[in-house]
Structures are given as C-alpha cells and as structure tokens.
Ligand SMILES: Nc1ncnc2c1ncn2[C@@H]1O[C@H](COP(=O)(O)OP(=O)(O)OP(=O)(O)O)[C@@H](O)[C@H]1O
C-alpha cells in the first residue's frame with residue numbers, strides 16, 4: 001500500500017495582490033491601494049489543493065524559505081489536506097513572492113522566485129518517490145534548478161513503477177527548450193495548453209504538433225480555453241467541448257483545476273475520454289468563483305456547482 005496517490009513536485013510562492021490602485025506607479029512617487037490580499041499562489045499549489053478536494057491523497061514537494069510566508073504556504077496546503085512533510089525549508093533563500101498590481105482588466109506582476117529556483121533533482125529521493133502511485137510535475141520552465149534533471153526524475157519515477165503527468169506551463173524566457181524526444185516517452189499524460197503545445201513542438205497547429213511527437217509520446221491532453229480540450233491517444237484525436245460559463249468570475253487556475261479533475265479520475269483507472277470530460281467540468285467550475293481554489297471548498301460544493309451551473313451530475 002502506498003501512502004499517497006499523487007506526489008506533486010512544483011513551485012510554491014505567495015501572491016501579494018493589490019486592488020483598487022489609485023493610478024500607475026512612478027519612480028519617486030507614492031500611490032495608494034484600497035485592497036490587499038495575501039494568499040498562496042503558484043499553479044502547482046492550486047493543482048495539489050484541488051486534487052485533494054476531489055478525493056486524492058496528495059503530498060507536495062517544493063522549496064520555500066524559513067520566513068513568515070513559508071508558514072502561510074504550509075498552513076494553506078495543510079488546510080486542504082495536502083501533506084507538506086516533504087516541502088523543503090531553507091534558510092539560504094526567502095520564499096518566492098509575486099506582487100500583483102491588479103487593474104480592472106489586466107494585472108502587472110513582479111516575481112521574486114527565491115527558494116523555488118533552487119529545488120533540484122537531488123532533493124527528490126527515491127524514498128519519497130516510492131511513497132506515491134503517481135508523480136505530477138508542473139511549471140518546468142519556472143524551476144531552473146530542476147529543469148536540467150527533469151528527464152532523470154521521470155526515469156526514476158518510471159523505474160519505481162509510478163504513473164506520471166507533466167503540465168509544462170508557460171516559459172517566461174519564451175525559449176521553450178525541452179528535450180521532448182527524451183522526456184515525452186516517460187510521461188503518461190502530457191498536459192499543455194494549446195499555445196504551450198505549439199511552442200514546445202515548434203508547430204503552428206495541433207495536427208502539425210502531433211505529427212512531430214506521435215512516434216514517441218503517450219497520451220497528450222491539450223487545454224483549449226472556451227473550446228474545451230483535446231485528447232490524443234492511440235493514434236486518435238478526440239475533442240470534448242467546454243461547459244461554457246457565460247458569467248466568468250475569473251479564469252485564474254482554470255488549467256490547474258482542469259489538470260486536477262483529469263488526474264483525479266486517471267489515477268482511478270477511468271477511461272481517458274471520461275477523464276477529459278471531468279477535466280472540462282473542473283475547469284468550468286473553477287471559473288465560477290474568483291481565484292483558483294475558491295470553487296473547490298469541498299467535494300460536495302464542487303459537485304453542487306457542477307450540477308447547478310452546468311447540469312452535470314457527478
Ligand atoms: N470560460 C470558460 N467556461 C468554461 N470552461 C472554461 C472556460 N475557460 C476555461 N475553461 C476550462 O478550463 C480548461 C483550462 O483552461 P485553459 O485552456 O485556459 O488552460 P491554461 O491556459 O492552462 O490555464 P492556466 O492559465 O490556469 O494555466 C479548458 O480546457 C476548459 O475546460
């Protein structure tokens with residue numbers, strides 16, 4: 001018996017969100033904001049929290065500092081029943097922080113990556129990997145300490161019998177350097193969004209991208225916003241439409257919630273097309289409330305929203 005269903009390896013940071021800001025910042029001047037929210041950020045944390053809400057036993061492995069933000073990260077994950085015993089605390093660096101200046105339609109972000117830049121392959125031992133049935137890694141381009149070791153990490157996970165998934169997320173450097181020929185054979189479920197998929201495969205359409213990776217990839221799930229999501233598996237491309245939300249609160253974390261929905265079913269052995277549908281429901285439910293985890297306060301609430309807003313009985 002394994003202790004955890006899913007080990008999530010990823011980035012952790014705190015979001016400091018300033019709302020209702022009186023103008024734009026300028027050097028040498030001071031302006032005021034009328035609303036402050038300090039909350040756990042990072043797409044890996046949204047994924048882990050929501051996967052736990054959907055019923056999986058989840059452990060997190062990431063790197064944070066030894067500061068007050070570290071306490072916020074740990075207590076928020078713990079409150080969602082995510083095991084944090086393998087979250088590494090270092091006194092060498094501070095916990096990562098993103099300062100978000102939130103204006104009506106868009107936001108300006110400044111990120112200090114801090115400790116999350118320094119998670120490396122050596123931090124993820126075989127003992128920890130052996131405790132889980134499934135390994136999920138998110139935001140590979142945001143983790144420069146881990147990125148060179150990512151193929152080796154998945155090789156070890158596979159050797160130890162884990163199933164695997166990877167959500168690459170955006171590459172802030174926009175170089176999109178990933179050795180997919182080596183990496184994708186080791187990933188059971190690859191979870192990019194459509195832009196990420198096209199940049200990573202250096203293709204201008206889904207079909208062209210699939211053509212480039214089909215000889216060595218396993219299942220590929222491509223998130224496509226309001227168009228739903230596409231699954232390429234067994235030489236076949238299937239599309240499932242989104243459960244369109246006409247009154248979107250915001251889309252923060254929709255992709256991570258999609259991943260959580262998909263993987264919550266995959267680890268139970270549910271057929272991939274049904275996992276795809278569950279992913280779409282989870283992404284849609286995410287958009288009904290502000291932030292990435294608010295709509296996932298409990299499994300009952302999640303199911304109630306799915307039923308009431310999208311007529312899906314789970
Ligand atoms: N307006 C919407 N209504 C219903 N469902 C939506 C909407 N927007 C997104 N979704 C669902 O959420 C899923 C993921 O969204 P998206 O394609 O934006 O992922 P992403 O770009 O990886 O997001 P993220 O920015 O969170 O990483 C979609 O595949 C879809 O199922």
Ligand SMILES: [Mg+2]
Nearest residue numbers: 169193255256
């Ligand atoms: Mg995403």
